[in-house]
Structure formats: structure tokens, C-alpha cells
Amino acid sequence: MHEISVLYRAVELAEETAEENGISRLSYITLEVGELSGYLPVFFEKYFPVVIEGREVFEGCQLRMTRPRGEALCTDCHAMYNVMECEGKCPRCGSRYKTILGGTQFELKEIGYEE
Numbered sequence: 768m769h770e771i772s773v774l775y776r777a778v779e780l781a782e783e784t785a786e787e788n789g790i791s792r793l794s795y796i797t798l799e800v801g802e803l804s805g806y807l808p809v810f811f812e813k814y815f816p817v818v819i820e821g822r823e824v825f826e827g828c829q830l831r832m833t834r835p836r837g838e839a840l841c842t843d844c845h846a847m848y849n850v851m852e853c854e855g856k857c858p859r860c861g862s863r864y865k866t867i868l869g870g871t872q873f874e875l876k877e878i879g880y881e882e
């Protein structure tokens with residue numbers, strides 16, 4: 768359940784950013800949760816209300832998430848494929864050797880607020 772600690776960090780970062788910019792109320796925050804990040808969006812949804820509890824700047828704040836796809840390039844035949852859908856194995860030649868091209872990121876992408 769390591770989602771809760773990274774969520775705390777993201778929420779703290781959003782809070783600091785809001786403070787630095789004189790924003791008193793956030794309307795939403797957007798997290799980028801890559802398919803290969805090892806984090807499950809369902810846990811963030813579950814813990815978000817707990818983590819923002821008592822933080823005034825987050826009152827009524829919505830949690831948004833994007834899920835960048837886990838793409839890989841096969842080292843043997845250079846086919847591009849989705850790691851999740853193909854279970855880590857190249858659909859063209861069957862090789863497991865690959866370079867991950869994206870989808871490993873976890874980050875606070877955006878904060879939204881009303882003027």
C-alpha cells in the first residue's frame with residue numbers, strides 16, 4: 768500500500784505550490800499515474816479524501832488522473848507494443864528484451880483553481 772505515502776507527497780507539493788502562488792482553494796489536482804508506475808489509481812481515489820482531510824486549501828478539491836500507457840520497444844525485432852496488454856512479451860517475435868519508452872511516471876501534473 769505504498770500509494771498512500773506518494774499521495775501524501777503529491778498533496779503536500781500541491782499545497783506548497785498553492786501557498787507560494789497565493790491560491791486559497793484548489794478545485795482539482797491532476798496526477799499522472801503511468802501503467803508501469805506500480806501504482807493503482809483505485810487506491811489514490813480511495814485515500815485522497817483521507818489525505819486531504821483538514822487541509823483547507825483542498826476543500827471541495829477533485830482528484831483527476833491520467834494513465835499514460837506503458838509502451839516498449841522490442842530489442843530483438845524493434846516492434847513497439849503495450850507492455851500490459853502483451854504481458855511484457857513482444858507480440859511479434861516473443862522476446863522479453865525491451866526498452867521501456869513510457870508509462871513509468873508518477874507525478875503531480877497540474878493543479879486547478881478558480882481565480
Ligand SMILES: [Zn+2]
Nearest residue numbers: 841844857860
Ligand atoms: Zn520482437
